[in-house]
Amino acid sequence: MTRxxxxxxxxxxxxxxxxxxxxxTANIGLIARRPADYPLLVKQVTAxxxxxxxxxxxxxxxERFELPNLHALNFLLHGALxxxxxxxxxxxxxxxxxxxxxxxxxxxxxx
Amino acid sequence: xxxxxxIAAGQGFWGDWLEAPWRQVMGGPIDFLMMDYLAEVTxxxxxxxxxxxxxxxxxxxxxxxxxxxxPALVERGVKVTTNAGGVNPRxxxxxxxxxxxxxxxxxxxxxxxxxxxxxxGRVDExxxxxxxxxxxxxxxxxxxxxxxxxxxxxxxxxxxxxEALARGADIVIxxxxxxxxxxxxxxxHAFGWTSDAWDLLAAGTVAGHTVECGAQCSGGNCLIxxxxxxxxxDVGYPIVEAYxxxxxxxxxxxxxxxxxxxxxxxEQLVYEMGDPRQYIxxxxxxxxxxxxxxxxxxxxxxxxxIRGRPATDKLKVSAAYFYGYKAVxxxxxxxxxxxxxxxxxxxxxxxxxxxxxxxxxxxxxxxxGADATHGPLAxxxxxxxxxxxxxxxxxxxxxxRAPVERFTREIAPLILxxxxxxxxxxxxxxxxxxxxxxxxxxxxxxxxxxxxxxxxV
Numbered sequence: 396m397t398r399x400x401x402x403x404x405x406x407x408x409x410x411x412x413x414x415x416x417x418x419x420t421a422n423i424g425l426i427a428r429r430p431a432d433y434p435l436l437v438k439q440v441t442a443x444x445x446x447x448x449x450x451x452x453x454x455x456x457x458e459r460f461e462l463p464n465l466h467a468l469n470f471l472l473h474g475a476l477x478x479x480x481x482x483x484x485x486x487x488x489x490x491x492x493x494x495x496x497x498x499x500x501x502x503x504x505x506x
Numbered sequence: 507x508x509x510x511x512x513i514a515a516g517q518g519f520w521g522d523w524l525e526a527p528w529r530q531v532m533g534g535p536i537d538f539l540m541m542d543y544l545a546e547v548t549x550x551x552x553x554x555x556x557x558x559x560x561x562x563x564x565x566x567x568x569x570x571x572x573x574x575x576x577p578a579l580v581e582r583g584v585k586v587t588t589n590a591g592g593v594n595p596r597x598x599x600x601x602x603x604x605x606x607x608x609x610x611x612x613x614x615x616x617x618x619x620x621x622x623x624x625x626x627g628r629v630d631e632x633x634x635x636x637x638x639x640x641x642x643x644x645x646x647x648x649x650x651x652x653x654x655x656x657x658x659x660x661x662x663x664x665x666x667x668x669e670a671l672a673r674g675a676d677i678v679i680x681x682x683x684x685x686x687x688x689x690x691x692x693x694x695h696a697f698g699w700t701s702d703a704w705d706l707l708a709a710g711t712v713a714g715h716t717v718e719c720g721a722q723c724s725g726g727n728c729l730i731x732x733x734x735x736x737x738x739x740d741v742g743y744p745i746v747e748a749y750x751x752x753x754x755x756x757x758x759x760x761x762x763x764x765x766x767x768x769x770x771x772x773e774q775l776v777y778e779m780g781d782p783r784q785y786i787x788x789x790x791x792x793x794x795x796x797x798x799x800x801x802x803x804x805x806x807x808x809x810x811x812i813r814g815r816p817a818t819d820k821l822k823v824s825a826a827y828f829y830g831y832k833a834v835x836x837x838x839x840x841x842x843x844x845x846x847x848x849x850x851x852x853x854x855x856x857x858x859x860x861x862x863x864x865x866x867x868x869x870x871x872x873x874x875g876a877d878a879t880h881g882p883l884a885x886x887x888x889x890x891x892x893x894x895x896x897x898x899x900x901x902x903x904x905x906x907r908a909p910v911e912r913f914t915r916e917i918a919p920l921i922l923x924x925x926x927x928x929x930x931x932x933x934x935x936x937x938x939x940x941x942x943x944x945x946x947x948x949x950x951x952x953x954x955x956x957x958x959x960x961x962x963v
Contacts, residue, residue, distance in 0.1 A: 411730040411769065415778035418643045418944065424776020426769065428730070452881050462782050462795050465772050469779045477870060480944050481547050482829060484870040484901030486878040495729075496880040499887065 403501040410436060412494035419479035420455075421490030423497050426467040433466040439502040445470055448500050470497070510747035510755070511696045513689055513713075517541040517588075518720025520548055520565050526720060526743045527571060531578050533759035536745060538692045539579070541588040542685045542718050543568070549682060550826030550942045552592035553626070553657040563594030564601075564679075572677075573605045579676070580614050586677040587667055587688040593657060595619050595681045599961045602677065606963045615963040618675025620666040622956040623682040625658040625823065625949075632953065639823060639947040648947065651827040656942055658825040660949060663788030663817075664710070665701065666956035667691025673960060682824065684787050686714030689746060697750040701789070708792035708814025709752035711785065715792075716756055716774055716809075717744040723756060723774035724805075725764030730773065737763025742805075757806040766805040784815075788822075788951070791815040821954055825945035830867070831910040833938045834901040835917035836874075838930030845890045847925040848873055848898040854924050855900060858916055864909040872899045897930065903941070910938040 406412075406425070409432050414423045425440060427433040442459040449457070455473025462469060476490050477483040487493065514536040516527030520543040530539055543565045556563025568590035579586065591598040599619045606615050625632065629652070632639065639648040639658075648655075659682035668691050670678045678691070690710035693699065699706045716723050724744045725735045742762025748754040756766055775794060779785075782794035791814060798811035839847040852871045859869070872878040874897035876890040890896070902913045914936045921928055 411773065413727075413729065413773040413777050417778060417780065418946065420643075422776070422779050424773065424779055426730075426772050426776065428769070448883070452883075460779075460782050462776070464795055464797055465775060465799070467772060467776055469776055469782055471780065477868065478943075481941050482832075482903070482943050484832060484834060484868060484903055486872055486874065486899065492879045496883050499880070499883050 399505045401503045401505050404504045406500045407498035414490050414494035416490040419476050421472045421475040421493045423470045423494045430466045512536045513538040513540050513746040515540050515717035515720050515744050539586045540688045543590045546944045549657040549659050561597050564592040564598035565590040569601045572602050589680045589683045591679040591681050595679050599679045603961050603963045616675050617961040618670025618678040619959045620680035623659045623662050642946040654828040656826045660821045660823050660954045662956050663687045664691040666958050668694045669958045671695040685718035686711045689714030693748050704790050704814035706752045707790040709812040711787050711792040712812050713746045713754050723771050724758050724766050728770045730769045735765045753810045755806050755808050768799045771807045790817050819951050820948040821951050823947040823949045826942050829941040829943035830905040831907045831938045832903040833910045833914050833936045835936045836897050836899045837928050838897045840927040841894045844893050844896040848896045850925040851920050866902045866904045868903045870901045874899050
C-alpha cells in the first residue's frame with residue numbers, strides 16, 4: 396500500500412467545541428465531528444500541544460481528560476482568564492469563546 | 507414504557523429570556539418547571555440589595571413572572587422548583603404568596619421554602635471551630651478576607667427540595683441549591699429514589715447539568731452546523747422526560763425552533779466541565795464518561811448507562827468578598843491604519859497614566875476586531891493593517907478607587923489630543939465598578955442543616 400501524504404488540517408474542520416469557566420480556569424470541550432476522527436484528536440491534541448498553542452496566554456498548566464463515549468476531550472486551561480469572573484478585565488472574562496481559539500490549531504491527517 | 511416525568515427548564519440564569527417559562531408551561535404537558543437563577547457571584551448582588559431593603563435579596567423579576575404564570579400553573583397542575591430565593595427565599599416566597607392571594611388562589615397553592623445555606627452569620631463560629639474555609643483555587647485562608655466578606659453560602663443538594671415536595675409544596679423556592687438539585691429533586695420525589703441510589707442520582711444530576719443552561723442544549727450558542735439550526739427566534743427550551751430506571755430523553759415542545767441532536771447536547775455536556783469522571787455535587791459523584799447518547803427521534807436524545815459513586819462528606823461553599831475597583835474605556839479608530847492608530851493611542855494613554863504616578867494591579871489592552879478574543883493566535887493568521895475599524899479597549903484594576911477614578915478621566919481627552927480618526931465615545935466616561943470576587947471553599951456536611959418550611963397562600 397502506498398503511504399498517503401500527510402496534510403495539515405485545522406481543528407475547526409475536524410471538531411467542534413464549547414468552553415466555560417471555573418474561577419480563573421477556562422475549560423474547552425473538544426468534540427470530534429466524526430467519531431472516526433476521535434483517535435486523531437487523542438493522539439495529536441495533547442495537553443502539551445495545547446499549552447504551546449496558547450503560549451503567552453496562560454499563567455498556569457493545561458490538563459486533559461478523555462471522554463471516549465462522547466468522542467470528546469476536555470481541557471482545563473489554568474490561569475487563562477486574568478483572575479476570572481468579576482475580577483477579569485478581558486472581553487472574554489468567562490472564557491466563553493476560548494474554545495474557538497483552539498480550533499485554529501492544525502494537526503496532521505493522512506487520508 | 508410508562509409515562510415519563512416531564513421537567514421543563516425555564517431559565518438558564520438570572521436575566522434569561524422572560525418568554526421561555528411561559529412557553530414551557532403553555533406549549534404542552536409538563537410536570538415541573540425548573541428555573542435556575544444563581545451564578546457564582548449572584549448571591550453577593552442579592553446580599554447588597556437586601557442590605558438596602560431587608561425585604562429584598564432574591565430575583566426580583568421572578569415575582570412578575572409568577573404573576574403571569576400562576577393561574578396556568580394551578581390550572582395545569584405544574585409544579586415549580588427554583589433557586590430564585592437567593593439570600594432571602596422567605597421574602598421571595600412571601601412576595602409570591604401575596605401575588606397568589608391577589609390572583610384569588612388562596613388555598614390552592616403551597617409554597618415550600620428551603621433555607622439553611624446562608625452561613626454569613628456563622629463565619630466566626632465556623633472559623634473558631636477550626637473550619638478553615640480556605641480558597642479551593644489559591645489555598646489562602648478565609649481569614650485573609652474575613653472583614654471584606656459579603657456573602658457566604660453552602661451549596662445544598664436535592665434533599666431539601668425532595669422534602670418540600672413530599673410535604674406538599676407546589677412551588678419550591680430555595681437559596682443556594684445546586685442547579686442540578688432543582689432537576690434531580692423532582693425525580694427523586696416522583697420515583698422514590700433513595701439518597702444512596704448513586705447511579706440514579708448521577709443520572710438525575712446529568713439531566714440537571716444538561717438543561718441548567720436552558721436553550722444552550724437545544725440549539726442556542728451551538729457551534730456545530732449553527733447556520734442550519736432552525737428558527738432560533740422561536741427556540742424551544744429543553745424538557746427532560748425521565749423514567750424511574752434512570753434513563754431519560756432531552757427533548758422540547760413540538761413546533762418550536764432550535765435543535766436537539768447528539769452533537770448539540772454533547773457541547774452542553776462538556777460546558778464548564780472539570781474532571782469528567784468526577785462531577786461532584788452534594789448528592790453524588792456523577793461519571794460523565796459513562797453517558798451513552800442516542801438520537802431516538804426528531805429533537806430527541808436518549809441518555810442511558812450513567813454511573814455514579816457515593817457523595818463526598820463535604821459541601822462546596824461559595825463566598826463573595828470585596829476585592830477592589832475596575833473600569834474599562836473604549837474608543838474606535840477608523841481606516842486607514844486603524845490598528846496602528848489604536849496602538850499609538852494605547853501607548854499615549856499608558857505613558858500619561860505612568861506620568862500621573864497611578865498604580866494599578868493590571869492594565870489590559872485589547873483591540874476589538876483584531877485580537878480581543880483570540881489574542882496573538884488571531885494575528886498569526888491575518889494581518890490587521892487594513893481593518894476598516896478597530897475598537898481600542900483598555901481596562902484597569904486596582905485595590906483603591908482613586909487611580910481607577912482618575913483613569914476614567916484620561917480616555918475622552920484622547921479624542922482631541924491623541925491619534926486621529928477616532929470616534930465611538932457617545933457612551934461618555936466609563937464608571938469605576940466595585941469588584942466583588944468569588945471565593946470557593948469546602949465545609950464538612952455536618953456543619954450545615956437545610957431547613958424546609960411551608961408558606962400558606
